[in-house]
Amino acid sequence: MEWGGGRREGNIEDRRGSGGGIGGVGLAGGGIGAVVLAAIGYFVFGIAPETTLNAVQNAQQPAVQEGQRGQVSDEQGRFVDVIETSNTDVWGPLLAQHGIDYRPPAAVVLYDQATGTGCGTGQSAMGPFYCPADHKVYLDLSFWNELESRFGAKGEFARAYVISHEIGHHIQTLTGASDQARRLGARGATSGSVRLELQADCYAGVWASHAGQASNGGIQITRADIQDGLGAASAVGDDALQEQAQGRVMPDSFTHGTSAQRMRWFGKGYDAGDPEACDTFGARTL
Numbered sequence: 001m002e003w004g005g006g007r008r009e010g011n012i013e014d015r016r017g018s019g020g021g022i023g024g025v026g027l028a029g030g031g032i033g034a035v036v037l038a039a040i041g042y043f044v045f046g047i048a049p050e051t052t053l054n055a056v057q058n059a060q061q062p063a064v065q066e067g068q069r070g071q072v073s074d075e076q077g078r079f080v081d082v083i084e085t086s087n088t089d090v091w092g093p094l095l096a097q098h099g100i101d102y103r104p105p106a107a108v109v110l111y112d113q114a115t116g117t118g119c120g121t122g123q124s125a126m127g128p129f130y131c132p133a134d135h136k137v138y139l140d141l142s143f144w145n146e147l148e149s150r151f152g153a154k155g156e157f158a159r160a161y162v163i164s165h166e167i168g169h170h171i172q173t174l175t176g177a178s179d180q181a182r183r184l185g186a187r188g189a190t191s192g193s194v195r196l197e198l199q200a201d202c203y204a205g206v207w208a209s210h211a212g213q214a215s216n217g218g219i220q221i222t223r224a225d226i227q228d229g230l231g232a233a234s235a236v237g238d239d240a241l242q243e244q245a246q247g248r249v250m251p252d253s254f255t256h257g258t259s260a261q262r263m264r265w266f267g268k269g270y271d272a273g274d275p276e277a278c279d280t281f282g283a284r285t286l
Helices: 031-045 049-055 075-096 143-149 156-175 177-184 192-214 223-235 238-246 259-272
Strands: 012-014 107-110 114-117 120-123 129-131 136-139
Touching: 012 075, 075 107, 075 156, 075 192, 114 136, 129 156, 136 156, 143 156, 156 177, 156 192, 156 223, 177 192, 192 223, 192 259, 223 259
Parallel strands: 012 107, 107 136
Antiparallel strands: 114 120, 129 136
16 A cells, blocks of 8 residues: 555644543543443454443543644554545545535544543453544544454555544444444344444445545555455454354354445445545445
């Protein structure tokens, strides 16, 4: 994947190195419990971190931090900036065609270990997540090592897929899909949560379909990159995560969809290049 010529808006909030580890984010009053629950939910049952954090939001008042805003100088930070900016360049015109005003996330927050969020206390063990309460994407960059070593998802495009998936959740907040998902339930093979996650996968595919053109060549994505994205989608399917963690698959506890479903919906978004192809809520078969 080539991205060095991509535009950067600097919609980054950098909290790295700010002392925001376990002792610095106000974990008292239920924060540790929230962190443990979310970590277990993510790695064992595939439950989205934001789902668990929202469930305990009212039980704690974390110390929400503020980091340095703007462009960052390190390569990993620049990559995140380019992908977030590219999503803005893609989704602004696409959603305008459907009468929706795209507003970027309030920020992509880069942090170490743990940090306060509008949804509770976030920790790196939960992986990247989107908080609808403050409209921010949260990312500890050490997750890239986890993505490659634990899940076998290699390549920069696998990382771009993850970032774009989380921005997909922001789009769902704008369109009301998140509210629709909550009404349908949080667990099960056809639950609102599964439909929401598969739609975010599809939106990541839509972004990939348009990224090169929207950047005027500043981003170049090859078929090999798309295969990396499909590999990442497969690696984080509910069935794959559950089989790895506990040796058995429990469809009644699905929250994200199977590996095959996640690959299929990412591919649908990429092939169609149209968010209308991502109607997981109206689909008879996921």
